Amino acid sequence: MTRAQAAKPSAVPDREEALELYRRMLIIRRFEDTVQDLFLKGQVHGTTHLYSGQEAVAVGVCSVLAENDRVAGTYRGHGHALALGVEPQGLLDELLGRATGVCGGRAGSMNVIDLEHRLIGCFGIVGGSIAAATGAALALKREGGVAVAFFGDGATNQGYFHECLNFARVFRLPAVYVCENNLYGEFTPYEQVTAGEIRARAETLDISSQTIDGNDVFGVQAAAREAVDRARAGEGPCFIEALTYRYVGHSRSDPGRYRKPGELDEWRARDPLIRAREAIGDTAEVDRAVEAQIAQVIENALAAPFPSPDPDAREFKDG
Amino acid sequence: MAEIEFREAIRDALAEELERDERVVVFGEDVAAAGGVFVTTPGLFEKFGPERVFDTPISELALAGAAFGSAVCGLRPVIEIMFGDFLPLVMDSLVNQASKYFYISNEQASVPLVVRSAVGAGGRFGAIHSQSPVTWFQAVPGLKLVAPSTPSDAKALLKGAIRDDNPVLFLEHKRLYSLKEEVIGHGSEVIGLGSAAVRREGSDVTLVSVMKGVHDCLAAAELLASDGIDAEVIDLRTLRPLDRGAIAESLSKTNRLAAVEEGPRTGGWAGEVLAVAAEESLDDVDDLWRITTPEHPIPYSPTLEDAFLPGAEAIAASVRARLGVAAGRS
Numbered sequence: 153m154t155r156a157q158a159a160k161p162s163a164v165p166d167r168e169e170a171l172e173l174y175r176r177m178l179i180i181r182r183f184e185d186t187v188q189d190l191f192l193k194g195q196v197h198g199t200t201h202l203y204s205g206q207e208a209v210a211v212g213v214c215s216v217l218a219e220n221d222r223v224a225g226t227y228r229g230h231g232h233a234l235a236l237g238v239e240p241q242g243l244l245d246e247l248l249g250r251a252t253g254v255c256g257g258r259a260g261s262m263n264v265i266d267l268e269h270r271l272i273g274c275f276g277i278v279g280g281s282i283a284a285a286t287g288a289a290l291a292l293k294r295e296g297g298v299a300v301a302f303f304g305d306g307a308t309n310q311g312y313f314h315e316c317l318n319f320a321r322v323f324r325l326p327a328v329y330v331c332e333n334n335l336y337g338e339f340t341p342y343e344q345v346t347a348g349e350i351r352a353r354a355e356t357l358d359i360s361s362q363t364i365d366g367n368d369v370f371g372v373q374a375a376a377r378e379a380v381d382r383a384r385a386g387e388g389p390c391f392i393e394a395l396t397y398r399y400v401g402h403s404r405s406d407p408g409r410y411r412k413p414g415e416l417d418e419w420r421a422r423d424p425l426i427r428a429r430e431a432i433g434d435t436a437e438v439d440r441a442v443e444a445q446i447a448q449v450i451e452n453a454l455a456a457p458f459p460s461p462d463p464d465a466r467e468f469k470d471g
Numbered sequence: 472m473a474e475i476e477f478r479e480a481i482r483d484a485l486a487e488e489l490e491r492d493e494r495v496v497v498f499g500e501d502v503a504a505a506g507g508v509f510v511t512t513p514g515l516f517e518k519f520g521p522e523r524v525f526d527t528p529i530s531e532l533a534l535a536g537a538a539f540g541s542a543v544c545g546l547r548p549v550i551e552i553m554f555g556d557f558l559p560l561v562m563d564s565l566v567n568q569a570s571k572y573f574y575i576s577n578e579q580a581s582v583p584l585v586v587r588s589a590v591g592a593g594g595r596f597g598a599i600h601s602q603s604p605v606t607w608f609q610a611v612p613g614l615k616l617v618a619p620s621t622p623s624d625a626k627a628l629l630k631g632a633i634r635d636d637n638p639v640l641f642l643e644h645k646r647l648y649s650l651k652e653e654v655i656g657h658g659s660e661v662i663g664l665g666s667a668a669v670r671r672e673g674s675d676v677t678l679v680s681v682m683k684g685v686h687d688c689l690a691a692a693e694l695l696a697s698d699g700i701d702a703e704v705i706d707l708r709t710l711r712p713l714d715r716g717a718i719a720e721s722l723s724k725t726n727r728l729a730a731v732e733e734g735p736r737t738g739g740w741a742g743e744v745l746a747v748a749a750e751e752s753l754d755d756v757d758d759l760w761r762i763t764t765p766e767h768p769i770p771y772s773p774t775l776e777d778a779f780l781p782g783a784e785a786i787a788a789s790v791r792a793r794l795g796v797a798a799g800r801s
Contacts, residue, residue: 222544256577265576272543273572277563284568286533287540287548290496294522299540315533322528467612468712469573469581469636 162371164431173215173369174428175438177207180231181425182446183240184400187230187247187261191404195454196247200261203231205367205399208424209332210235212372213300213392216380220297222272222288224281227262228398229274232302238269240449250456257459272299279303279312282329286316289325289389298326298383306337308350317389321357324388328379329354331393332366338402339410354391366394367424370431396424478648480622481511481587484629485549487659489519492547495633497524499534499551499587508553509589509648535561535586539569542584542638549633555590555604555642562607569638570613581636585629591644591683591733592780598768601776603682603733605740608640609711615639615664616710620685622652624708627662635664644682664709667717673703676790677721679744680731681707688731690783691790698787698796710740718744719752726757729793731786736763762789 164170184202191200203210206228214223214235225232233243238254246253247261254266262276272288275281285301292299307313308331320327331350335342342350354361360382364375372394379390397419401408408416429435475483488495497515499507503526506513516524527534531552538548552558558565565586573581592601608614615637619625625643632639670685671692678688685706692702703721707714722728728748730741741761748759762781770776781789791798 224540254577255575255579258577259575263571263575265572265579267543267576267579272540273568273576275568277567280536280563280568283532283536283564284540284543287537287542288544289540290537290548291541291544291546297544299544311532312536315528315530316536318528319530319533319537323525465574466578467574468615469578 162368162374164370165373167432170370170428170432171435171438173211173373174425174432174435175442176211176235177369177425177428178438178442179240179446180207180211180234182442183230183234183244186244186446186450188400190248196261197249198260199403199405201228201403202398202400203228205419205423206332206334206396207231208369208372209330209366209394209396210302212369213330213376215373216377217270217298217300220292220295221300222270222285222292222297223300223302224272224284224288225274225302226281226304227274227276228304229262229264232274233264233266233269233271236269236271238264238266238271240446241452244449244453245456248453248456249458250453251459252456279307279310282307282312282316285327286320286325289320289327290323293326296384298328298380300328300330302330302332304337305331305333305335305342305346305350307331308353309346314353317354317357317359317391320389321359324386326383326386327389328376328383329389329391331391332396333393334396334398336402336410339406341410351391351393359389359391360387361391361393363393363395366396367422367427369424369428474651474653475622476648477622477625477650478509478511480626480654481629481643482513482515484626485512485515486518488630488633489515489523494545494547495549496541496546497549498527500527500529500553502526502551507551509645511643511648512551531557531560535564538584538586539564539582542569542582543572543580547583547633549585549587552586552588554600555588556599556602558588558604558607561586565614565638565640566608566611570611573613573637582638583636585632585639585641587641587643589645590642591646592769592776593646593683595771595773595776597771601769603642605642605710606734606738609740609743613637614711616642617664617708618642618681618710619708620647620682620706622650623654623660624662624668626654627660628664628708630661631663634661639664642682646683665712665714667708667714668706669703669717669721670706671702671704673701674724675701675727676794677703677705677725677728678731678786679705679707679718679728681710682733684731684733687781687783687786691786694783694787695790698791698798700790700794700796702790713743713747715747715751718747722748722752722755726755727794728759729762729790731762731781733780734764735766736761737766739763758793760793762786
């Protein structure tokens with residue numbers, strides 16, 4: 153499909169499941185709003201890369217994963233983590249550098265790891281998630297698991313993309329590569345720095361590929377299910393290009409001045425939450441519950457203790 | 472027990488660990504069907520099959536990424552990066568990901584992978600197939616660095632590296648591959664990483680090195696013996712973690728130490744050894760210095776390369792000069 157085409161309506165799962173997908177997307181949106189707010193207040197340190205606008209991709213894909221599957225996310229990874237069920241409390245605590253964070257405050261926004269929730273890591277090097285998931289797929293092949301890599305359009309110009317997709321195809325690894333094409337690699341329009349079509353790069357490696365509407369959570373779920381099933385069945389890796397858009401700048405220092413006039417409004421009209429609500433109907437109960445949940449998470453996070461410097465911190469597992 | 476070559480010791484260690492632990496996998500360029508370009512992996516593919524031992528594309532980013540990701544998910548991969556000079560291509564996975572994982576994950580998991588790589592000059596391979604890139608990696612917390620000098624150690628340390636829960640860079644010097652030795656301990660010995668070995672006891676000066684340099688130091692010690700200088704030779708065996716105790720212990724006897732490094736002086740591991748000596752043993756120290764290669768790329772021509780490397784004669788001459796002893800005194 154091309155970007156200009158209207159999204160075709162996709163099959164909506166039953167109300168309970170649809171509401172769950174919506175709930176997860178809303179948690180991510182409210183979480184990112186919170187992070188932005190706390191960042192501006194100086195509570196979140198360093199930099200942040202927010203997932204607002206892209207929620208349907210992570211939520212749709214992660215909704216079809218099994219217990220023995222694994223995911224590698226990006227430095228724009230809060231959405232990937234929350235979609236997998238990482239506790240918002242542990243994640244926000246991590247961003248605030250608190251001892252109760254999922255990584256004890258050692259990792260921060262860009263490098264979250266939560267193995268209990270199948271997140272092998274978020275990777276601050278563009279394309280790093282592709283490498284990690286490729287290796288994970290090599291291990292998971294033995295036990296019927298599937299590895300998913302999320303990455304942006306920018307990563308498709310990295311060596312990791314070309315080398316790892318080739319590697320995965322040659323060894324028929326159970327990997328699903330999900331490119332979140334949000335139109336910009338940092339501040340630069342992707343068309344300006346990307347030769348040819350992104351999907352064609354995977355296709356030429358003989359990898360089953362789809363380009364989908366990344367703002368339609370139900371469509372993402374259906375496409376991901378197909379890809380994950382294929383990978384699990386031993387048919388090798390799959391590639392999904394999900395067309396989407398981020399509402400905020402690349403990172404904290406980016407006011408997004410490069411956007412084309414009207415572009416943000418156009419995409420906001422296609423907001424994944426609005427579209428899910430249109431399909432579901434009344435979501436008031438979930439809306440209230442998520443607001444209350446996030447409010448509580450913020451309160452707890454701000455009260456959590458900071459980690460104490462640990463003179464015995466180890467570099468090696470046996471050290 | 473029959474003597475085996477260094478390269479056979481590598482193969483035997485891999486075979487025994489593949490046999491012992493089904494999580495161990497071996498992959499790299501030409502390691503399976505061809506048996507390795509330095510003939511370090513023959514027979515493994517035939518014995519363990521393509522799921523455990525396989526040839527990869529010439530694709531170091533993918534190789535290292537696959538090692539990292541699979542180690543996080545339960546395998547214990549051993550990959551071969553054909554020449555140490557290619558290691559810059561795996562730096563992201565090794566330095567940015569694997570080595571930091573244990574700490575930044577708040578100890579959720581470590582990354583039990585081994586990167587084997589052939590290093591070292593003297594083979595007329597030129598500037599970009601001859602380096603010993605230890606110091607590119609020595610400043611990386613979370614990464615272990617192994618640099619064996621003998622077949623026995625190569626086998627026992629490689630087994631130790633594979634059983635180690637942390638990422639390990641295992642360097643094999645090209646000019647040691649054909650070195651033969653009777654492998655001690657019936658070949659089943661495992662050496663934990665981080666301990667040095669005294670290769671020759673002496674009382675006048677300590678020579679510290681790794682890999683090929685250890686043999687050069689031993690040869691230099693023989694030359695020095697004829698001058699009445701009794702040199703101790705320490706084989707560090709691992710460069711991270713560094714066996715600080717072994718350095719201090721030797722210095723307490725000899726009071727003089729030269730670190731012999733096949734690499735440039737600036738920023739080299741020899742400097743680290745001297746720093747440790749100064750920090751921990753200053754009262755014992757009469758002299759500390761480095762014997763290294765010149766500060767230019769490794770040349771190709773045999774005459775240039777031979778002159779470039781710190782061999783036994785050069786080491787002995789440096790010690791004599793430093794101790795103020797003329798050659799052939801006794």
